[in-house]
Amino acid sequence: MTARRETFFLPYSAGTGEWRQRGQDEGRCNLWQIIPDIHGDNDRLERSLAMAKDARSAFLGDFIDASEKVTAPDDAAVLRRIRTLVENEGAVAVMGNHELNAILYHRRGTDGHPLRKRSDKNAAQHASFLARFGTETPEALDWTDWFLTLPLWLDLGGLRLVHACWSDPHVALVAERRPDARLQAEDLEEIAQESSAFGRAVKTLVSGPEAQLPAGASFLDFGRHRREEVRLAWWRSDARTWRGAVLSVPDPSELPDALLPGDIQATIYPDDAAPVLVGHYKMAGLPELEAANAACLDYPSSPCVYHWRGEPQLLGSNLLIL
Template sequence: MTQTWTVIPDLHADPARLEATLRMLEPGPLAFLGDFIDAGASTPCPDDAAVLTRVRDLVARGGVAVMGNHELNAILYHRLGVDGVPLRTRGGKNAAQHRSFVEAFGTATPAALEWTDWFLSLPLWLDLGGLRLVHACWNQPAIDVIAARRPDARLRAEDLAEVAAKTTPFARAVDTLLTGPEIALPAGHGFVDAHGHRRDRVRIAWWRSAAKTWAEAALSVPDPAQLPIGPLPHAPEITLYPADAPPVLIGHYKMQDAPRIEAPNAACLDYPDQPCAYRWCGEAVLSERQLVTVQPGA
């Protein structure tokens, strides 16, 4: 008999969202898609410690979890390289991203290092037998590169300086799984993102296997009219998820509007404005009937 899993996406230090989600779920094993930490501006009462303690307990009692990019960033932020310099720059945008975690645990304190040790124990991906989980992108070539060194999908301390530098195939493969693919727009093209910054690279919705054009494949572009007209180029960064592959669930992308299933075998569950979870019962074709939407105050 196929085991069922309830899959919960990015929590970002929001214990109210976590508890509301848990109250709406049927009993059964839980799977988490990472990004437990680092509250955003919209989180009313952030509590990294509460979320982490609850999730770690649920994992210890039979749940599973994969690492998110915020967990990897925290691992690097709180550790030094052999030169004594932090593996992730402290200050500026990075300090702002990690503010709620640092306010809870400090910087490179025993408590911060204890939690980041736990983050390091999380796999980069999971195959649960008919269901795949990864934080941002299931990219088989990248997984193969990592698995050749780390077949259990877990990073080691000796990998961290390489991963921080992002210059080797192994490091770039890790980055692909945790942040997803981006490609450069053609010369002369760009768009303004939701924060008013002009961008010349665009995120690609790799799970849309039928996507042929820039508009069909691009993510996080407020005005699609700013995208090039025409087909996507053939680029090594783009590996669209095969239509005959097992179903995969991801977080990471801060999708807009109501939660939905965009492809029969791949779905992003990260909808910050309308949180959701997915109840997987062995189906090879994902269904919106299995989405559990979380009501505020539930």
């Protein structure tokens, strides 16, 4: 299959900082269904698509690498379905961190070594893809070639999509080199090494921001490992303290009840920015909108989709549980 690189909305103009829509596509779609992480769960994919009705689908990445909770993982079926929708039926999709990890896992650097270590941990995370396609096989390389055609972010003319984090400085930095938001093979080694501002910006967009806690502060994670870095819920525009801005901390009272430093506060998404939807974070509980203009849709135990009709602020009534 030859991948088609059509994008309905030009992602970013590095020169002007403006978002531009292709004139030929204006008014073509009044309803988008935003679908978060599928992770090899074909049943979840088909249930999500069944809710689309007349909506065009927009995928938030992480199509592959099923968890142990997926009873019948089928990365191949998921990928074939999504690729067909993107190439032939007007759907769009952004790259997730699992797609980027797969690209790196199956390619080698100039030193001849894989760009992503093939450790037991990394292989386990990639198990359902490896079971179907193998390592560095022609099929694996074909699919990861297709992953490289996916943009890191999209703007649907009023709604922003990115897998893990929308950060204007990081988007602008990547767009200086790749204004269409698509990576090239020559970018991969510095991304794998996180050896440049460009590489680190790409990782932030697909994996989200983390922050070092103040000196002496730490917490026990869900695996009872003590950590000194935290993941940030950057979409919580009202977050002002460490306890209010973190994710995946079992007991936030372990953290300082102190204001965020200015550089970290600057990563919080402004409450007057365009609405943005992300996946990635494996949120617990029932899906909810934590801000009027930014939300995570990745709730593995209560899968959901969002129907966007052009509203300038996100609406709870458009957040639909499968």
